Amino acid sequence: MTDILTKPTQDTGREGGAETGVFVAPGRPGSLVSLKPRYQNFIGGTWVAPVKGEYMKDVSPVTGEAFCEVARSTKEDVELALDAAHRARKEWGETSLTERAAVLNKIADIIEANIPMLAVAESWENGKPVRETLAADIPLAVDHFRYFAGATRSLEGRTSEIDKDTVAYHFHEPLGVVGQIIPFNFPLLMAAWKIAPALAAGNCTVVKPASPTPWSILKLAELLEDVVPAGVLNIITGPGAEIGKALASSPRIAKIGFTGETTTGRLIMQYAAENLIPSTVELGGKSPNIFFADVMNADDEFLDKAIEGLVLYAFNKGEVCTCPSRALIAESIYDKFMERCLDRIKKIKQGNPLDPTTMIGAQVSTQQMEKITSYVDIGLQEGAQCLIGGSRVRYDGELADGYYFEPTVLKGHNKMRVFQEEIFGPVLAVTTFKDEAEALEIANDTLYGLGAGVWTRDGNLAYRMGRSIQAGRVWTNCYHLYPAGAAFGGYKISGVGRENHQMMLEHYSQTKNLLVSYSTKPLGFF
Amino acid sequence: MNGPRAPERVVATAAAVKAIEGLVAEHGPVMFFQSGGCCDGSLPLCFGEGEFVIGSHDVLLGTIAGCPFYIDHRQYEAWKHTQLILEVADGEPEGFSLGAGRDHHFVIKSRVFDQDELDALRTA
Numbered sequence: 058m059t060d061i062l063t064k065p066t067q068d069t070g071r072e073g074g075a076e077t078g079v080f081v082a083p084g085r086p087g088s089l090v091s092l093k094p095r096y097q098n099f100i101g102g103t104w105v106a107p108v109k110g111e112y113m114k115d116v117s118p119v120t121g122e123a124f125c126e127v128a129r130s131t132k133e134d135v136e137l138a139l140d141a142a143h144r145a146r147k148e149w150g151e152t153s154l155t156e157r158a159a160v161l162n163k164i165a166d167i168i169e170a171n172i173p174m175l176a177v178a179e180s181w182e183n184g185k186p187v188r189e190t191l192a193a194d195i196p197l198a199v200d201h202f203r204y205f206a207g208a209t210r211s212l213e214g215r216t217s218e219i220d221k222d223t224v225a226y227h228f229h230e231p232l233g234v235v236g237q238i239i240p241f242n243f244p245l246l247m248a249a250w251k252i253a254p255a256l257a258a259g260n261c262t263v264v265k266p267a268s269p270t271p272w273s274i275l276k277l278a279e280l281l282e283d284v285v286p287a288g289v290l291n292i293i294t295g296p297g298a299e300i301g302k303a304l305a306s307s308p309r310i311a312k313i314g315f316t317g318e319t320t321t322g323r324l325i326m327q328y329a330a331e332n333l334i335p336s337t338v339e340l341g342g343k344s345p346n347i348f349f350a351d352v353m354n355a356d357d358e359f360l361d362k363a364i365e366g367l368v369l370y371a372f373n374k375g376e377v378c379t380c381p382s383r384a385l386i387a388e389s390i391y392d393k394f395m396e397r398c399l400d401r402i403k404k405i406k407q408g409n410p411l412d413p414t415t416m417i418g419a420q421v422s423t424q425q426m427e428k429i430t431s432y433v434d435i436g437l438q439e440g441a442q443c444l445i446g447g448s449r450v451r452y453d454g455e456l457a458d459g460y461y462f463e464p465t466v467l468k469g470h471n472k473m474r475v476f477q478e479e480i481f482g483p484v485l486a487v488t489t490f491k492d493e494a495e496a497l498e499i500a501n502d503t504l505y506g507l508g509a510g511v512w513t514r515d516g517n518l519a520y521r522m523g524r525s526i527q528a529g530r531v532w533t534n535c536y537h538l539y540p541a542g543a544a545f546g547g548y549k550i551s552g553v554g555r556e557n558h559q560m561m562l563e564h565y566s567q568t569k570n571l572l573v574s575y576s577t578k579p580l581g582f583f
Numbered sequence: 584m585n586g587p588r589a590p591e592r593v594v595a596t597a598a599a600v601k602a603i604e605g606l607v608a609e610h611g612p613v614m615f616f617q618s619g620g621c622c623d624g625s626l627p628l629c630f631g632e633g634e635f636v637i638g639s640h641d642v643l644l645g646t647i648a649g650c651p652f653y654i655d656h657r658q659y660e661a662w663k664h665t666q667l668i669l670e671v672a673d674g675e676p677e678g679f680s681l682g683a684g685r686d687h688h689f690v691i692k693s694r695v696f697d698q699d700e701l702d703a704l705r706t707a
Binding site: 113241267268269296297298301302317318319320321323324327340341342343378422423424427428431432434435438439472474477478479480504505550551 | 682
């Protein structure tokens with residue numbers, strides 16, 4: 058572990074300059090990221106081959122080429138991981154908060170010491186620009202582990218004096234072994250969101266990363282082998298229909314955490330119901346981003362921030378469940394404001410995600426590409442007007458088979474399917490509103506309720522809108538901030554439960570009540 | 584009065600029908616549920632019959648090769664002006680759905696109904 062922490066982390070691993078050069082792809086000479094041809098499951102603190110000996114290819118969306126293999130696990134491997142977790146469960150659950158917090162802080166330190174390496178791995182596997190993984194994904198993962206290390210120590214049980222001689226003590230106790238299913242859009246950060254509170258609360262976990270992005274978390278596990286006690290953190294890779302189902306429906310887990318698509322969320326809750334266990338499901342969204350007329354009252358830094366706020370739909374190539382994918386713009390400023398925004402969108406630099414100047418990279422998979430293309434097609438069929446973009450981007454050379462899609466803006470109305478469905482790509486649906494009432498009506502005219510954005514110089518208006526929008530988070534004069542300590546989760550069909558906050562510890566704990574009588578007097582019934 | 588015949592709300596390409604027949608031969612009867620939102624959103628999810636519990640408010644859009652195809656009632660309201668076309672594409676499914684044969688998955692393409700079709704659907 059000392060080696061990991063003291064390993065130099067200056068900007069090496071680049072071609073064409075230590076500060077601005079393009080990072081070398083994993084596994085190639087000079088890369089920060091070592092690569093093995095094949096990865097096994099991480100079970101019980103060690104690397105375990107899948108029982109049936111099958112592997113699946115992991116494709117980089119940057120090039121469309123497979124770059125390694127990971128275990129194609131089956132339900133037998135799920136059982137092995139659960140065995141390891143159950144073996145570790147008692148000791149970890151009884152480990153003092155001091156020690157548990159220390160382990161989480163060590164995880165954070167190791168991730169922090171390896172930010173460039175993990176950022177490159179994440180970018181290569183997911184297609185997201187390395188400037189985002191360097192500045193957001195990986196540092197936020199660090200902070201989440203530190204936050205929960207602190208949060209678990211400051212979480213106190215409550216004591217109630219029922220009457221003079223009767224006291225109710227409430228203790229938090231670990232659930233035991235939990236299952237956690239991670240999405241592909243922020244493979245390491247979403248894993249941190251789930252693993253940190255589960256471990257902090259004293260649980261052992263079996264984690265299934267998403268099928269398109271199983272590898273970067275295995276790179277993280279390589280760093281954590283000697284840090285996390287064996288069996289506390291287990292990672293198995295494979296198809297959702299096989300191991301996702303086997304994990305979520307297992308009678309050996311005490312909770313299932315899932316981030317993903319809404320219908321699958323329903324399936325997860327159905328599996329949880331079979332075993333009468335709780336679930337936390339963070340699901341889809343179609344978040345409105347509302348720009349009131351007063352944002353253009355001055356041509357200043359705030360206006361600049363608001364323009365960027367609209368363009369944030371292209372953050373992580375739109376593969377964000379809170380993507381601000383519906384822009385609602387006050388009719389009176391629409392032409393001028395949109396002109397400024399389109400000008401900014403034109404300046405988005407697309408290309409190799411490992412180039413630190415690239416702003417938008419590759420969609421995670423060919424499936425996502427197809428979906429985006431079919432949505433643009435249906436948007437145009439419905440009469441939407443394409444203001445910019447709309448097509449797949451083809452590059453020459455190594456990127457030729459990568460999955461690149463232009464930042465796209467479609468203008469239309471809120472009943473169109475492109476306004477109602479999560480496209481999960483860099484496609485913005487834009488419409489206008491006349492007044493506050495209409496802005497609110499359009500904002501809430503959606504099945505989803507995960508995120509929303511409100512932009513105005515009027516604090517009272519911002520407050521009214523924020524309280525009236527049916528969404529779990531309303532970013533006010535900002536967007537896409539994900540700090541630890543701010544609760545995150547959905548209204549409506551965007552999910553059940555909250556992450557990112559100390560309250561998550563309660564969602565990963567049982568409440569034990571000791572009801573104690575300090576009186577010697579019988580009740581007198583018998 | 585007999586208007587034009589209402590169009591199907593969900594149809595399938597020949598390749599999709601063939602894939603379903605292959606699945607049924609391998610796994611027994613299957614069912615579809617149209618997903619919505621987030622990562623695998625908007626993909627048609629294929630399950631063994633009965634794997635996904637259908638609720639009392641889900642809408643049966645139609646049947647494909649004898650297999651039922653459902654959608655959430657709220658999503659139905661947002662989608663009902665379009666016809667869904669079940670197709671097969673390369674690559675394994677990313678989520679909990681069964682694939683459409685080896686290294687393939689099901690996808691949905693959509694077509695907006697024309698006015699005559701919408702009228703026929705309304706009176707059907």
